[in-house]
Amino acid sequence: MRTRLTLLVAAVSALILVAFLVPLALLVRTVAEDRATVRATADAQSLVPVVGTADAATIRLTVEQLSAESGRPVSVYLPDGTVLGTPVPRTPAVALAARGQSLTGESEAGREVVIAVQGRADGTGVIRVGVPRDELTAGVGRAWLVLALLGLLLVLIGLLVADRLARTLVRPIGELSAVSHRLANAELDARVTPSGPAELREVAGALNHLAGRIQVLLVQEREQVADLSHRLRTPLTALRLEAESLRDPDDAARVTAAVDGLERAVTGLIRHARWRQTPAAGPTGSDAAEIVGERVAFWSVLAEDTGRPVTLDLADGPLPVGVPADELAAVVDALLGNVFAHTPDGTPFTVRLAREDSYVVLSVADRGPGLPAEAGRRGASAAGSTGLGLDIARRAAQATGGRLELGTATGGGAEVLLRLGPPRTESGPPTA
Secondary structure (H helix, E strand, O other): OHHHHHHHHHHHHHHHHHHHHHHHHHHHHHHHHHHHHHHHHHHHHHHHHHHHHOOHHHHHHHHHHHHHHHOOOEEEEOOOOOEEEOOOOOOHHHHHHOOOOOEEEEOOOEEEEEEEEEEEOOEEEEEEEEEEHHHHOOOHHHHHHHHHHHHHHHHHHHHHHHHHHHHHHHHHHHHHHHHHHHHHOOOOOOOOOOOOOHHHHHHHHHHHHHHHHHHHHHHHHHHHHHHHHHHOHHHHHHHHHHHHOOOOHHHHHHHHHHHHHHHHHHHHHHHHHOOOOOOOOOOEOEEHHHHHHHHHHHHHHHHHHOOOOEEEEEOOOOOEEOOOHHHHHHHHHHHHHHHHHHOOOOOOEEEEEEEEOOEEEEEEEEOOOOOOOOOOOOOOOOOOOOOOHHHHHHHHHHHOOOEEEEEEOOOOOEEEEEEEOOOEOOOOOEOO
């Protein structure tokens, strides 16, 4: 925008200067020609009394003196054909002046001023003063150079003013763009200092108002999520009491462990919903081998009850990833829960955990009917669930610089690959 405004001002300035300077340059040349002609005419007029009354010798002396002083060719044509002064052949203008008509005409050498002198006893004399082309254009080139330099200076001044003006427009627009990008990166405290023209100040105020409104709406949404999560504590307490009343100690321990895990998830949800500050310094992450092993062991009980053979292939740990332990446990539960939700009882599945370069890859594959077409869309589920499990896993992977891949397992069925990056520190780069 800044360049375009500068080019626009340069083009307009150049057009205005051309429209102004070209006629002015022509006028300068015309004035120079007229000035030289007037001087030559004055010289010719000064000879009229002498040519009209004096003899040939006096006229010759006067003409030679005037020609030497003015530097112009001066000639006097007497009625008897004598030419005094500069010997110039008779021109058509001289022949016309011999009939009594004074005039100014153009010649090959420049311009000639011809004056008819009447009153002589022997007829009409003619005075001719030549004006060379150098005298006609004397000072014109210098004047044109001054005009050109003046025009160039005006263009440069116009460009400087245009650049300053464009800068006052571009700087506020750049600040608006920078703040909008900061808001897009979740820096909701970013604000614009209104500056520039009134229209840009109005846009800056609207952007600040929008940012404040977004911040208020997010706070309200977080509080609502936290309140909703807090309401789950009452049924969880009742469920814990029911679990503790079970007669079979193994069943009681298993159900109580599940309730504990659910309570931790609810607590984490409340903490996450109300979290507004930056995370604590230092690396954050967990051991994927430990978490995956624990969650597969937990789900193996249900798999045994539903007749599902489980194959677990874990690489030697530890396998650090940039996902907190509770979030990684939720991700693994979501992936394994999808297997139980979307495949019939008795369907075998495989869980593999391995290291590939700087990533830890978790693979969950089954022999079921495969993933539905809308499986990758947030909130879509054909099994009556929330449809958020894969989206939770995707966001957890993306937070570490990894990704989620959906495909078809060997021999049919679905396969979900989750690539998790290493833990990150507060300074930024992942730590392997």
